[in-house]
Amino acid sequence: MRKFVGAALAASAVLLAGCASNGLNRDRPDEFAVARQPSLIIPPDFALVPPTPGAARVQSAGAAQAQTLEALFGSAPRSASETAALQAAGEDSADAGIRSSVGDPQTNVVDKGQTTRDIIAAPEGDGQDARANAPK
Structure with a gap:
């Protein structure tokens, strides 16, 4: 009897494995x-017409610049604090x-000295050989 129950369970398991209702999606x-x-x-776009030679431009450079500023920064009015900060800054x-x-030869600049030139002209490195000399 035990063999029959075991065989029946094994057969039902094999038969149920082929059914789609066991949760496996086939x-x-x-x-x-x-x-x-x-x-x-x-x-x-067949509605576009090539420009005629010598004709005035449809958009002027000022309009393009205004459109660029509008696209970048929007047209929201400045807040009172932003306006006050700008007025305080001149x-x-x-x-x-x-x-x-700025790049004009007549522009006065401040000479930062030899130390700044040495820092800027220093070769690039990973900092392994860096040393600091503190005055005594």
């Missing part, structure tokens, strides 16, 4: 049925072309 994707997606192609007295005049 529906798997077919790895050979994969298709590549076509690359994205921008269709031509917003009205700042030279608009300061970046152009």
Whole structure:
């Protein structure tokens, strides 16, 4: 009787293994049925007309600069604290072309001395041989 019960349990286990209701999902994707997606192609815009030679530009340089600033920084008004900080820093007295005049030979600069030049001209290293000399 024990052999019969054992054989019946083994047979039922084998039969249940083939059923889909045991929690095992037999529906798997077919790895050979994969298709590549076509690359994205921008269709031509037939409404565009090439510019005529000698005609005025549609956008001026100032408009492009304004659009760039608008895209980067937005058009939100400045807060009261930001306005006060800018006024305290001298917003009205700042030279608009300061970046152009910095490299001018007539610009006065401060000589930082030989130590700064030595630091800048020092070869790059990993710091293993670095030493500090403290004055006594």
